[in-house]
Amino acid sequence: xxxxxxxxxxxxxxxxxxxxxxxxxxxxxxxxxxxxxxxxxxxxxxxxxxxxxxxxxxxxxxxxxxxxxxxxxxxxxxxxxxxxxxxxxxxxxxxxxxxxxxxxxxxxxxxxxxxxxxxxxxxxxxxxxxxxxxxxxxxxxxxxxxxxxxxxxxxxxxxxxxxxxxxxxxxxxxxxxxxxxxxxxxxxxxxxxxxxxxxxxxxxxxxxxxxxxxxxxxxxxxxxxxxxxxxxxxxxxxxxxxxxxxxxxxxxxxxxxxxxxxxxxxxxxxxxxxxxxxxxxxxxxxxxxxxxxxxxxxxxxxxxxxxxxxxxxxxxxxxxxxxxxxxxxxxxxxxxxx
Amino acid sequence: xxxxxxxxxxxxxxxxxxxxxxxxxxxxxxxxxxxxxxxxxxxxxxxxxxxxxxxxxxxxxxxxxxxxxxxxxxxxxxxxxxxxxxxxxxxxxxxxxxxxxxxxxxxxxxxxxxxxxxxxxxxxxxxxxxxxxxxxxxxxxxxxxxxxxxxxxxxxxxxxxxxxxxxxxxxxxxxxxxxxxxxxxxxxxxxxxxxxxxxxxxxxxxxxxxxxxxxxxxxxxxxxxxxxxxxxxxxxxxxxxxxxxxxxxxxxxxxxxxxxxxxxxxxxxxxxxxxxxxxxxxxxxxxxxxxxxxxxxxxxxxxxxxxxxxxxxxxxxxxxxxxxxxxxxxxxxxxxxxxxxxxxxxxxxxxxxxxxxxxxxxxxxxxxxxxxxxxxxxxxxxxxxxxxxxxxxxxxxxxxxxxxxxxxxxxxxxxxxxxxxxxxxxxxxxxxxxxxxxxxxxxxxxxxxxxxx
Numbered sequence: 001x002x003x004x005x006x007x008x009x010x011x012x013x014x015x016x017x018x019x020x021x022x023x024x025x026x027x028x029x030x031x032x033x034x035x036x037x038x039x040x041x042x043x044x045x046x047x048x049x050x051x052x053x054x055x056x057x058x059x060x061x062x063x064x065x066x067x068x069x070x071x072x073x074x075x076x077x078x079x080x081x082x083x084x085x086x087x088x089x090x091x092x093x094x095x096x097x098x099x100x101x102x103x104x105x106x107x108x109x110x111x112x113x114x115x116x117x118x119x120x121x122x123x124x125x126x127x128x129x130x131x132x133x134x135x136x137x138x139x140x141x142x143x144x145x146x147x148x149x150x151x152x153x154x155x156x157x158x159x160x161x162x163x164x165x166x167x168x169x170x171x172x173x174x175x176x177x178x179x180x181x182x183x184x185x186x187x188x189x190x191x192x193x194x195x196x197x198x199x200x201x202x203x204x205x206x207x208x209x210x211x212x213x214x215x216x217x218x219x220x221x222x223x224x225x226x227x228x229x230x231x232x233x234x235x236x237x238x239x240x241x242x243x244x245x246x247x248x249x250x251x252x253x254x255x256x257x258x259x260x261x262x263x264x265x266x267x268x269x270x271x272x273x274x275x276x277x278x279x280x281x282x283x284x285x286x287x288x289x290x291x292x293x294x295x296x297x298x299x300x301x302x303x304x305x306x307x308x309x310x311x312x313x314x315x316x317x318x319x320x321x322x323x324x325x326x327x328x329x330x331x332x333x334x335x336x337x338x
Numbered sequence: 339x340x341x342x343x344x345x346x347x348x349x350x351x352x353x354x355x356x357x358x359x360x361x362x363x364x365x366x367x368x369x370x371x372x373x374x375x376x377x378x379x380x381x382x383x384x385x386x387x388x389x390x391x392x393x394x395x396x397x398x399x400x401x402x403x404x405x406x407x408x409x410x411x412x413x414x415x416x417x418x419x420x421x422x423x424x425x426x427x428x429x430x431x432x433x434x435x436x437x438x439x440x441x442x443x444x445x446x447x448x449x450x451x452x453x454x455x456x457x458x459x460x461x462x463x464x465x466x467x468x469x470x471x472x473x474x475x476x477x478x479x480x481x482x483x484x485x486x487x488x489x490x491x492x493x494x495x496x497x498x499x500x501x502x503x504x505x506x507x508x509x510x511x512x513x514x515x516x517x518x519x520x521x522x523x524x525x526x527x528x529x530x531x532x533x534x535x536x537x538x539x540x541x542x543x544x545x546x547x548x549x550x551x552x553x554x555x556x557x558x559x560x561x562x563x564x565x566x567x568x569x570x571x572x573x574x575x576x577x578x579x580x581x582x583x584x585x586x587x588x589x590x591x592x593x594x595x596x597x598x599x600x601x602x603x604x605x606x607x608x609x610x611x612x613x614x615x616x617x618x619x620x621x622x623x624x625x626x627x628x629x630x631x632x633x634x635x636x637x638x639x640x641x642x643x644x645x646x647x648x649x650x651x652x653x654x655x656x657x658x659x660x661x662x663x664x665x666x667x668x669x670x671x672x673x674x675x676x677x678x679x680x681x682x683x684x685x686x687x688x689x690x691x692x693x694x695x696x697x698x699x700x701x702x703x704x705x706x707x708x709x710x711x712x713x714x715x716x717x718x719x720x721x722x723x724x725x726x727x728x729x730x731x732x733x734x735x736x737x738x739x740x741x742x743x744x745x746x747x748x749x750x751x752x753x754x755x756x757x758x759x760x761x762x763x764x765x766x767x768x769x770x771x772x773x774x775x776x777x778x779x780x781x782x783x784x785x786x787x788x789x790x791x
Contacts, residue, residue, distance in 0.1 A: 051449035054404065058445050062437030064411055069434040072426020079415025079422075080732035086416055087743050091750070094405040098754055101401030105394075105761045146419070146734045298427040298502045305431055312438035316446075323446050326457045 003302040004292040007070040008275060010309060014066055016267040018059035020260045025053040027174015029121025035193055041186050046100060048181040048331045055320060069305050073145050073295035074278040081139060081147025082131060085154055089124045096120030129166025133159030136219055136270055138282030145290055161211055165204040169263060172197045176256040181331045195247060202240055219273040229272045236265030342731045344740040345417040348747060352409050354706060355751050359403040361705045364478065365530015366396040367471045372557055378464035388550055391770035395762060397452055402758050421720055421730030427503045428494055429484050436480035444473030479519055486515040488721050490583045501724065513583050517576035524565050524572050528668060529701040531562030536698025537766055539691040547769050559679055563672035569665050581629040584722060585638040587715035590654040592625050594639045601625035601637035609651045649717040658711035664704035671697055
């Protein structure tokens with residue numbers, strides 16, 4: 001397998017890892033607004049993600065760093081082209097990080113920090129999907145690989161649909177997480193909510209698929225011509241069924257893993273349908289898409305980084321898994337927690 | 339103002355803000371390890387309260403560091419797209435490595451540190467503090483590798499107008515990486531020591547938590563004196579490399595215009611860029627002596643390059659001199675305070691305690707001015723000698739967009755700074771918690787059961 005494809009897969013892996021892990025933090029932040037009735041329930045949600053959200057967010061930081069290192073042309077194009085959208089994501093991430101830590105140390109402004117946590121979860125949860133929608137659809141760019149559209153052109157119907165699908169995906173994933181982590185009355189509310197949201201998620205996935213088939217046909221065709229596309233599709237459909245079955249059987253952890261697999265399936269479909277493009281050019285004929293070849297870093301960089309990632313990422317996964325294990329089980333409010 | 343100027347202001351503001359938090363959180367992480375070690379060894383309630391106290395201050399600071407740090411990683415792509423294209427093959431690698439080797443370690447084990455008191459053994463809790471500290475230092479290593487490459491690029495060749503990596507180790511260990519790393523880490527430790535000393539001195543003045551304060555003060559003064567005394571040597575070590583590889587920056591540090599021997603240093607001064615000289619108190623031939631150990635040694639001046647290739651002299655000169663002056667002051671303060679403490683005369687000299695309280699933020703000012711001297715001194719280059727700052731900006735991001743985000747950054751960062759300061763001071767006012775005997779007992783029982791298992 002060539003280096004550039006390996007790095008395409010690795011960046012995809014980091015992004016999928018981010019969506020799966022921080023995904024339930026973002027979803028929990030939305031449920032924080034939608035479902036809680038008192039400070040006790042709010043504290044429960046904050047404590048459930050307290051020990052892990054920061055590490056989860058590092059998946060995004062590392063994915064962005066890996067994109068910069070492996071495909072600098074794509075990093076430069078996406079981050080400068082989507083300038084205002086990236087800044088809004090950043091605003092969300094800043095607010096969330098600070099709000100979660102400051103909330104429990106600052107009784108007087110707790111409503112401000114609650115708002116920061118909710119808004120800081122909402123902005124990234126919506127905008128990540130909008131970004132993926134545009135990258136799947138292709139963006140207008142010139143010969144030097146610079147974006148030629150406007151902020152408002154990013155908010156096209158297809159990208160917005162993908163954005164809403166992503167938002168609901170995170171919401172559903174967060175509900176799966178909280179069904180695992182909470183108990184008694186609040187858990188019952190979460191479970192009822194999860195059932196509805198999961199159906200909405202399935203409906204939106206179907207709608208996005210239909211929209212893609214009608215308007216972004218090339219993406220769908222590419223997926224259907226590749227066995228990897230069929231695998232991703234099978235993972236998506238299988239995991240949705242698995243989650244629903246587990247929900248009926250009240251196996252919350254199994255349902256959560258199903259939800260994680262659905263996210264991986266969707267990221268897989270987006271990636272397989274785009275390859276070898278990272279960001280396809282749309283519209284102007286002169287422009288060439290940013291592909292794994294023309295956007296890539298030097299071969300030496302890719303090799304060195306492969307060694308670092310090959311050694312480092314398994315270690316990260318191992319100790320992260322250990323930490324998750326220490327915090328397994330239902331959330332209890334203990335000394336020194338949120 | 340155009341998008342370029344605004345992007346420069348935005349980058350300077352956001353990273354300057356981030357760099358207030360960074361040395362402080364590295365310094366506090368050190369104190370967390372020291373206090374966690376005490377509790378690990380003793381298992382007594384007072385030590386647990388102390389460990390929790392420093393961890394709280396660290397966590398509140400770290401949160402702001404994480405939040406403002408993500409901005410930096412995004413900023414290269416958002417505002418400096420052409421820079422990112424130019425250096426991507428080299429500069430992106432340390433950023434990715436920082437994520438994999440440093441940020442994960444810090445963030446994942448901070449979770450254990452904050453939430454794991456009853457979930458993991460006392461030993462594992464102590465180990466977690468070490469892992470957070472190691473992560474913080476690895477993070478400093480990688481970002482300084484990236485920064486040093488911008489100052490003294492090595493291990494590359496230019497292909498189709500872009501820097502391409504040819505030798506990874508040469509790029510990583512370019513001439514300024516090691517001196518810069520030692521200099522910055524020493525600065526962070528000094529920052530931590532001064533803040534810890536300031537907090538402890540304040541408790542002694544208020545006659546609160548005195549046993550706690552005496553211990554942490556002694557630790558801070560000992561480590562603080564060692565690091566402050568080492569700093570002039572570390573600074574000198576780095577200055578020699580700057581003199582060798584960035585002679586224009588070195589000349590700007592001292593307002594040295596005319597190439598020649600017997601180059602002066604200045605204790606204080608004002609640069610007259612029109613008249614191309616410095617008014618002030620000169621230390622005759624000291625620049626030649628410090629760089630080459632010989633008064634007659636020729637030191638290249640600013641006249642080696644055209645005016646357009648020089649950094650703004652005044653700001654570089656003043657920030658550099660303020661940093662050096664503060665560095666000398668730190669040695670004096672630490673020496674006096676530790677001396678008095680050893681002679682058991684510190685607590686009776688309230689003025690000295692007040693001096694420690696007011697001096698607490700000084701190392702942050704020194705770090706900021708040092709950073710200004712290093713980065714402004716590199717101008718007009720974004721990568722020394724290879725790419726100008728003006729060539730690195732994102733071509734299609736509009737003035738209005740950058741103006742909007744700059745205003746947003748200023749407003750939000752100012753509010754977050756005030757909130758952080760309020761919480762930081764609030765934690766200090768509240769003081770280390772008096773952990774109940776029952777809590778302590780529960781912790782010990784938990785420990786025992788873990789060991790059996």
